[in-house]
Amino acid sequence: METGPEQHAWAGGAAGLVAGFLLYPAETISMRYKVGGQSVLKNLVSAFTFVGEEVYSTNKR
């Protein structure tokens, strides 16, 4: 039996969902590095430590 577009669509959607969610943090870290040279360690540390008060008071951009 040959697979058809319907099966490919479902399998592709499932693959996108699982890979997109599970590996999102890796993409985030990669993105921050590319834009500003932020290392993995710095990313992980800053995910837990940085924030300015202004973030919460003026983030309604």
Add this chain to the structure above:
Amino acid sequence: MTEGPLALWSGVGAGLIGTIPSTAIYFVCYESMKGVGERNVSPSYVPLVHMTAGGLSEMISSVVYLPCEVVKARMMLGKNPHKATNGAISTRTNYPNSLVALYTIAKTEGARGLYAGYGPCLVTDMSFRGLQFMLYEAGKKKLIESRGGVIQESSIEDLALGAVTGAVAAFVTNPFDVLTVRVMTRGMDGAVSSRAIETRLAVSKLLAAVRRDGLRVLLDGAFYRCAALAPHSAVTFAVFEWVLRAWDPNLKNTGDF
């Protein structure tokens, strides 16, 4: 108060809204083009068919995912982009969520904001996908040949092959990615001009950086890109093949991809 680990999933909503349908569209297009191509060319050109089908399918699916990709790229910089990028982005605030980001970008920057970096992004993603799928199909064929033509279902094998091909393709196409990200995130500093100007500015800045620091600038972030895309590629292929096998257990006997 801390930003928290969830910051690493910042913009995941936009990411998934773009990724799920676009990956589905991608595989439907790829499989269709591959089927037509394989039937109409001599076996020695089949790898080219895979590469072309991979690249063209990316072009089609990019129409859906690119706006989400722009939102995602900006949301990924967290609540304080200035901090998250070591000062490369001057703004210290970000959109509260993906929907607001989408609305604001559409309102203030228009369609060109949502498709910021479309040209470089397309070049990056088409070359990445084309190479990734060509290598994956070639690897799969080699594995089957090495077993004397016996097709054996194995998610571990799919994971490994997906990871290797994803890493190689990510490394080779990194220079395009460096340029794309610079164009995509320029609008965050309020630098809204025509797409052509944005791209030219990003290209000239990149060329200046290459002249100053050498070609290694083009490999900026290559390690992280490979580290992010290799597992992504592995999981994508493994899940795709697993779902197909679950759908029709007879696939293991026919060897349909």
